[in-house]
Amino acid sequence: MAYRNKVIQFELFDKPTNLHIYTDPSTFYPFSYVYNWIQGENIRLIRNSSSSDDYDRSLREFRKFLVRRKYSEELIDRFVSLNYYGDRNELLDGAKPHKTRENKDKDLGNNRYISVRNSGSRPLLTSAILVVDNFVSSLNILDTRLVPVVQKGKSIVSVMNQAKKNLSGYNPK
Structure with a gap:
């Protein structure tokens, strides 16, 4: 009897009705409220993508939506760069690899x-x-x-x- 390895592939599903209406960055909300959630969304994209190609595609779409809402591309890059697809296994275990990298210098x-x-x-x-x-x-x-x-x-x-x-x-x- 031959057994085959079964693998479940995941990729982000975006509802067709999702309008991607994020907080306007020109509001009087604190900077952290307007931008810090981008890192959390990036972590969600990493966790929900089984392959780096799926992640890259999802990240491109996410960036496009943010730029459309007039978010600063420089700040988008700053918050997205805190985690990358190589962190996926640690992120799935609940670790915070960006904190580990950050604390090595301090x-x-x-x-x-x-x-x-x-x-x-x-x-x-x-x-x-x-x-x-x-x-x-x-x-x-x-x-x-x-x-x-x-x-x-x-x-x-x-x-x-x-x-x-x-x-x-x-x-x-």
């Missing part, structure tokens, strides 16, 4: 965390901390990294949304 034991209030000056303060960190690390003065940590609080988006909600209920006589 010494996690020498971080100094600087608390920053979540206020209107937060972007300026976090940028300043990162500039100082980059400067110090370029001089090789210390092997300590400075990491800004934002405290919990109201974001500008939540304040703007609340103001919008308040204005919509305002009925002058």
